[in-house]
Amino acid sequence: MSTHAGSGRASLQPTRRRSSTRQHGESDAALAKLGYVSELPRNLSMMSILGLSFAIMAVPFGLSTTLYITLTDGQSVTILYGWLFVSLISLAIAASLAEICSVYPTAGGVYYWSAMLSTKKWAPMVSYIDGWLTLIGNWTVTLSINFSGGQLILSAISLWDEDFVASQWQTVLMFWGVMLVCMCVNIFAAKYLDLINKICIYWTAASVIIILVTLLTMADHRRSGAFVFSHFDASASGWPSGWAFFVGLLQAAYTLTGYGMVAAMCEEVQNPHREVPKAMVLSVAAAGITGVIYLIPILFVLPDVQTLLGVANGQPIGLLFKTVTGSAGGGFGLLFLILGILFFAGTGALTAASRCTYAFARDGAIPGSRLWSGVNSRYDIPLMGLVLSTVVDCLLGLIYFGSTAAFNAFTGVATICLSTSYGIPILVNVLRRRKATQHASFSLGKFGYVINIATICWIVLAVVLFCMPVAIPVTATSMNYASVVFAGFFAIAVIWYFVSARKSFTGPPVVSDAGPDEGLAVDSHGQKPIGSAGGQEDKTLEESKIA
Template sequence: MANRRSSVHDGPANPDSALEDMGYKSELPRSLSMMSILGLSFAIMAVPFGLSTTMAISLTDGQSVTVLYGWVFVSIISLCIAASLAEICAVFPTAGGVYYWSAMLSTKEYAPIVSWVDGWLGLVGNWTVTLSINFSGAQLILSAISLWNEDFAASQWQTVLMFWAVMAVAFSVNVFGAKYLDLINKICIYWTGASVIIIIVTVLVMSDDRRNAEFVFTHFDASASGWPSGWAWFVGLLQAAYTLTGYGMVASMCEEVQMPEREVPKAMVLSVAAAGITGIVYLIPILFVLPDVTLLLSVANGQPIDSYWIAGGGFALLFLILGILFFAGVGALTAASRCTYAFARDGAIPGSTLWARVDKRFDIPLWGLVLSTVVDSILGCIYFGSTSAFNAFTGVATICLSVSYGIPILVSLIRGREAVKYSSFSLGKFGFFINVCTIVWISLAIILFCMPTAIPVTPVSMNYASVVFMGFASISLIWYIISGRKNFTGPPVPVDHYAGQDGQVIGEGVGRTITGDKSSSNGSSEEKIAPPAK
């Protein structure tokens, strides 16, 4: 089990030296601040955009009570998950994120398989979050055409082409605007805050018919879902859970931040708290001016609230929300590319040598960015087979990221939370309770987000999240059988991670064999690192 000496805080103050102690060479410039990481996390969650594009789910499964109290409930749970991850991140701040943490928290015997499973879940989660953000953005852009042509309904090929265009913009900004990412992420905070205020003021002023407080705070109607009332409320939580998902993705940016053990955990938790408050401020006015729900749910593009307030506020509101889309799409692709890079450098993805390269012209993992963009662009073609593909993307993203967050938390719990005992972001005596709450919720979420929004189910309305999830799981399993079980040994382990109590024998790490003499009082040693086993 990890002991106190395995903590990054006992290593050099220089973050690059600390990273080397964890087994990696620093290849990316440390140009991002805590505010930038907070902005990136806030951008990925994209509260007004995420809540608007998934509003049909909660309107179908309970209306006001599901929309408002579902958001509050999921915000509290997400804060618990973010705090649990932040506690671990403060001890192991690497771009590998949950994948690396799972290995460090596991025993030497199980570290490779646990990190393999968690790594693939995190990777697929990163890809599908990016996919769902940019896909819904494409749908929103096309729905805005109704400002000028009320009868317009985008075809499948128009939607996919627009999605590819949105992906191309996000890719281009990540490549050619890489040195401006710190500024872009900071601007996102102010843009989103200003957009929320402008949107709610506009819709309140322009609305001629307002709901009463009873409707906003107590109205519940799940008749459109076909589910029993209680279960419908839980199914409707996908709206909030999808929006409040991406905060853990920013762990992949640890190697681009000075003092990541302090700044990244802080940004994770603050971004979730800010998103939770922003969501409440945004949702309550929207519910007060909500038109007839039946009419909203009949909107052809499947995004009723977007069509409503775009029509009410015109191009100005559309411009604001497209700005949020821009920050969300760029930020999600940034995090996904870093996740791809980190997982590839330990040989876990076919063609890893290429995907793990850092392009010296742009100082980014360019090929990891290319792979993330291409995979998402291909997955977008699922829309040709099913117009409910967006629900599958949101469901898979939420499931994969939630489970990838839960694995290191569960392993830490099983092992008595010893590894995080000396974390600089310690949850203290509340840690055990907070960790348990997160595991219970994630276990329930796996079931919930495979459910269709409404029953009876048709081929069109079916939730294909489980199908997409199993597809990726099959690829991961096949690649593990072909290559992983022979060559994959997990990420490298800090020098003294498996040291005995007497400090004499350091032992065999997960990814390499490390030997040395730890007998000196100051903990210094001469170490010999053998190459990873093949």
């Protein structure tokens, strides 16, 4: 196994690879101005990134595995209108991130943006904390996708044996198996990731259409339009009706979370300042539409809610399919389509997590950074970053042996960590009067302030909402431990920064055409970032523009 152990910074090592095409050269030159050497092959297209983002969100899979949340907290109104509401909010967040990404297209993503948008004084700490939130969010999203996928695979057995309930060790072993498959695809099929991401779009679209037609044609019992579009029942939750609706938004928010993760793929795309922002926004729009098309037929054929909530394995979608089709085989046929989406979701989430690990380690923010930031010359991927992400998730899966309730909190933690990490650069951009993005190629224009502030308000509310238990009264097994886990991870990042990292961590590199120690980094549009994370003099945008 041959691995490059360098940091990937332009000022620390020579360029390993130069593209023969003009587009590659321009993208690599733009990346060098942001302080990094291009180490990864630029073989992904905009459609591929769109497919990757779409895969990570995995709409039918995500909505299916979290269906119990909205069946408890409001049913039809929460399922349908909650989805529409969160889709619009997610579109605003994606647009806000896309605007910043068009100025700073690097694999560091929100971590890098936070540093470049901040002042010299605050850049290292803000970027370090945001980087850890992003990394934890990437790891826990991958964990929750693949673990719920393992549960869904085992739930298929109950289609034939209704008394079957998977044991803890069976569930963990299945989860490890899913993780192993996703890791192997990322290693041995790395050169086919572009094709895999594109296939995901067609598989998901075909699956939604097949499920829609099958359910509506085979159902013996159909709900009324009044039930689908206006029924609200939160009696199973114990929460007041209005609050139950907001607690139930976790289903949609968890599903519509991964769009920001694809920023970690910027260094594998040609013209990333144009293609990645477009992919972010289009993927959320496509996911929103897909969700509506998927949810409405399910609501029209929804069996008895209490029966679905009584499923021992906590995954009612298989029973729903079996009930509507009238056979275990028919139910499994539809469930197989969802499991196919799991393959794309788990693989894509692990891909993004490995790139996030690589980018953060490249700047020395992770213990053993030289190892985790290496790029394997045989597979052209950050192999050890991929291995670290896989091992961390497999170890976190062991928590299931101690407490199933504590493990379920990772769904909320993933949503909270990623949402918070998205909110930090948006907030800093607003506080700095949006100067860095006023000439962005993907610009929100005069609506920028309104969209940015709305997203920040939602993220603050979401952090509170997704720490709430799905139902009350609360017991030790039904408690939502997301707040505890999130606070623990956040506290560790802050404490470690002040104890150790602040002495050595200076944030992303800040270089210019004049050399690594002179001036500020120049972005791909000829602008210089407002603040310096590397100890350079802090300047306003007007002072730092290139004549």
